[in-house]
Amino acid sequence: MIEKIIAKIDAVNAEDPNEVLYQGEDCPKELVYGQRMTEMLHEYDATPSIAMQIAARGQHIQRWAIPRSDYPMDRKGYLKWRTELKLMHGKILSGLLGEEGVDQSTIDKVRDLVTKKRLKTDAETQQLEDVVCLVFLKYYFEEFAAEHEDEKVISIVQKTWGKMTEKGHEMALKLDYEESELALIQKALK
Structure with a gap:
């Protein structure tokens, strides 16, 4: 099916x-x-x-x-x-x-x-949100970062991070980033 x-x-x-x-x-x-x-x-x-x-x-x-x-x-x-x-x-x-x-x-x-x-109350909905955020970070973040000012990118990373669980955070930190993108992510997470 x-x-x-x-x-x-x-x-x-x-x-x-x-x-x-x-x-x-x-x-x-x-x-x-x-x-x-x-x-x-x-x-x-x-x-x-x-x-x-x-x-x-x-x-x-x-x-x-x-x-x-x-x-x-x-x-x-x-x-x-x-x-x-x-x-x-x-x-x-x-x-x-x-x-x-x-x-x-x-x-x-x-x-x-x-x-x-039920984003805040249903585990699967939260897990799907983690997957959405991880796909953004893995496949679309580089292009997004290149098209926007650092302040906006930092703000979006902070908002994205706030939507994710601890498991999502751990997986996100293991993704491959360009040095400049990793620097923006680290700045956002300070």
Whole structure:
């Protein structure tokens, strides 16, 4: 069952018109993101639940459908955009799982995970947040740091760190960083 669901998520994300260079080829951005989430999830937990596997892979399902540019370019606009995205991801995944005859409790759990409904009270939701943060730090932090002033980067690292568990912190500190990025992270954590 999980293989078929992952394939369906990947088929949706393969339609992403935005591309990134991945293993020497241009690939749909959210397809790559989903694969990276799955890879990191399995590094984080050798035996994740079915709901966690689906939520990780579908975390950004069809993300391009709601462009950031449709919202004001301020904090309030950003938060509204993120909320709309989470709700959309939950709705798409719920529909996909329903089509596959998945039980309602699993559908509800996946939706709660991607919408981060119980972030502070549910262990799996917190674990998924760790995985999200680790994927950002491993694959997207270098580009983010290059595009922003040090003060903003430090602030984002502090916010990211605040969302993570101790296990997430330990894994983050073991990632490979360029010297300049490691210096920013160390500065943020002081």
